[in-house]
Amino acid sequence: MNRSTEEVFEDHLNLRREGKLDEDLKRNYAEEVVLLTSNSNLQGHDAIRYSARRLREQLPDGHFEYVAKQVRGNFALLIWRAKSSRFDAVEGADSFVIEDGKIRLQTIHYGLVKEHSKNL
DSSP, X not given: OOOOHHHHHHHHHHHHHTTOHHHHHHHHEEEEXXXXXXXXXXXXXXXXXXXXXXXXXXXXXXXXXXXXXXXXXXXXXXXXXXXXXXXXXXXXXXXXEEETTEEEEXXXXXXXXXXXXXXO
């Protein structure tokens, strides 16, 4: 039996918090997942690995806060922000299409600022 959208979404968030990217890919992402950002249109697990590596480079030692989560049908939305020693991420928004217990599409958007916010 396939897991619900909410189950996949929460499992994804928990595994990412724990730094378990490979386990997240295996359990929660379709092999042919599509990743869309403002400057890329990629596909597959390597696309997700690339995105995770880029985020770690931009936000080393990042502290992430999940501001809001929404799930409806096979769609999920995460609003987030983060602080790190290099940049702060503001207005982060990831959206997901989850079908048959796997993430089929993910979009990622966030802005980076050099100034560190005291509100996180």
